[in-house]
Amino acid sequence: MFDIKWIRDNPDAFDKAMSQRKNLSVRSADLIAIDERRRQVIVRLNEAQEKRNTLSKQIGQAKAQKDEAKAAELMAEVARLKDFIPSGEAEERAVEKELRDALSAIPNMALDDVPVGDDESGNVEYFGLNGSPATAAGMRPAKPSFAFAPKEHFDIGVADKNMDFEIAAKLSGSRFVVLKGQVARLERALGQFMLDLHTNEHGYLEVQPPFLVRDEAMYGTGQLPKFDGDFFFTAHGESRLALIPTAEVPLTNLVRESILAEEELPLRFTALTPSFRSEAGSAGRDTRGMLRQHQFNKVELVSVTTPEESVNEHERMLACAETVMQRLGLHYRVMNLCTGDMGFSARKTYDIEVWLPGQDTYREISSVSVCGDFQARRMEARYRPAGEKQAPRYVHTLNGSGTAVGRCLIAVLENYQQEDGSVLIPEALQPYMNGLTAIGGR
Structure with missing residues (x-):
């Protein structure tokens, strides 16, 4: 604000x-x-x-x-x-x-180096700050090649047997899925791999937050009041609670109404949680498969830092999310979103788009945003500069997907599919799959 x-x-x-x-x-x-x-x-x-x-x-x-x-x-x-x-x-x-x-109701102001544009057509591919090797194109795995026509995730043999949209519709309606057997296990393995990577190698503190939050928490990160129709709410006596649309909400609000010491910063949090989206306005889009669901799992990354370090932290967070793609051997690109395509609270956003051979296109799998003090003002989250007697200053907040587990599952299924309907398991996931190197097949 x-x-x-x-x-x-x-x-x-x-x-x-x-x-x-x-x-x-x-x-x-x-x-x-x-x-x-x-x-x-x-x-x-x-x-x-x-x-x-x-x-x-x-x-x-x-x-x-x-x-x-x-x-x-x-x-x-x-x-x-x-x-x-x-x-x-x-x-x-x-x-x-x-x-x-x-x-x-006013969105955040874009940083000076954000491209100006009306929609996604104005986004610009990003190759790293000053040629940073962490985000250089040379670090990105190559596109896979196939001796057959690659299928979309829901038509691959192992997924077709273990990805049930029909029973999910009976249980909950459209845009839900029931995962079973080896595909359910692969989804769980992806989430655990991401959590271990971010906690063991990237220094994030694992958190298990509530999945239901008050309106004040949604207001703090900018989801309310402008986007009330985009979320699910549950009655709670005379009040209501929101089902979190992303773990960004509870993780960022961990510092609400507080004054931190500068020595405590940066704070880095991660969580694997379900996310709930009403997908308002998406009628007719991605109606088949798992790409656009009302409920999906996601590993979230949140950083709280000083104004002087927030831009560097943004690049660091992007590199953390990119590492997931690199370890899994998934080809991707990074896009610097234009002013017309950024989220409400963001000052600058990078989207990681993974290659899906079944669709023959890139699809967004992670958004990494720096918000400046926009959310901090809404949450009254401040810090006291070291060695100074001046008034506390607002912290800067950042958030990113590290990454969307459901979409990562889609990417693994499509990029590692075999002609017989089986799917090879990326080496990084094999310890989480009890040593399995492939699932499905005849």
């Missing part, structure tokens, strides 16, 4: 940044006008309270001088002010809410 003072001081920069975000017509002048009304209400209210205090002292003085007429006149004026102050306070609350609601 933006600081209205920053918008007042930088209206042109704000308007330019917002003009680059998709379908957005917000203007600094409108927000400043609301803030001006708020400031005027506060001035009137403060003046009334100060006058009431002054008159109250004068009443005592008039009574001490036995000037009952003057005291009565002053008391009448105090009574009028007492009637005004509650209405003024109510007006202040109303305009504060109006301003907060307006600011809450």
Whole structure:
């Protein structure tokens, strides 16, 4: 969320940044006008309270001088002010809410090096910061070649026998799946492999968070109020809880309403959890298979750091997610998303897109975003700089998929499929599959 003072001081920069975000017509002048009304209400209210205090002292003085007429006149004026102050306070609350609601609906501002574009056609392939070897194209596994026409994941023999969409529809409706046998085991192996990689080699702390969260947590990371229709909610007495759309929500909110010491940063968290999405607006898209589900597992990465380190942390997090693809031998590319394709809370986002030979195309398997202090302001998450007596500063937050387990399962099935319907097991996963080198087949 933006600081209205920053918008007042930088209206042109704000308007330019917002003009680059998709379908957005917000203007600094409108927000400043609301803030001006708020400031005027506060001035009137403060003046009334100060006058009431002054008159109250004068009443005592008039009574001490036995000037009952003057005291009565002053008391009448105090009574009028007492009637005004509650209405003024109510007006202040109303305009504060109006301003907060307006600011809450505004997406983050893109960093200067984010390409400007309206949609995914404006995304640009990314080859690494200053040719960084961690993200250089040479590190990426090659596309597989086949002596037969590769199939999509749901038509591969082992998946066809162990990926049941029909029974899932009877249980829960469309966009669900029941995995069985060796495919279920492979999905579990992928999640465990990713967790072990990120905790043992990349320094993330494993967390098992709640899967149901309050609206305040969803607000903190930017899912609410703007995207209320995109999520699943469950009734809880007179309140409600949201099923997490990603573990980003509980992991990032671990630092809400706190003041950290700079020495504690960076904090790095990871979790393997289900994610729940209503997929609003996706009718008719990816209706077959597992690509777009209401429920799917994902390994999430979250970092909390200082403003000075957040850009470097973004590159580091990307490299961590890329390592999953490299260890599994999956060909992929990295895209720097344009202003019109980025998520609400992001200042910059890299998408890792894995190659799916059955579809003959790349599909997104991980998004890695730096959010600056956008989420921290919504969560009131701050830190105290080391050796300084200045006021606490807002932390910077980052999140990324490390990676989406269901889509990674699709990628392994399609990239390692054999003509007889079996699927080879990537070497990195074999210890998690009790040594199996292949599943399925005749």
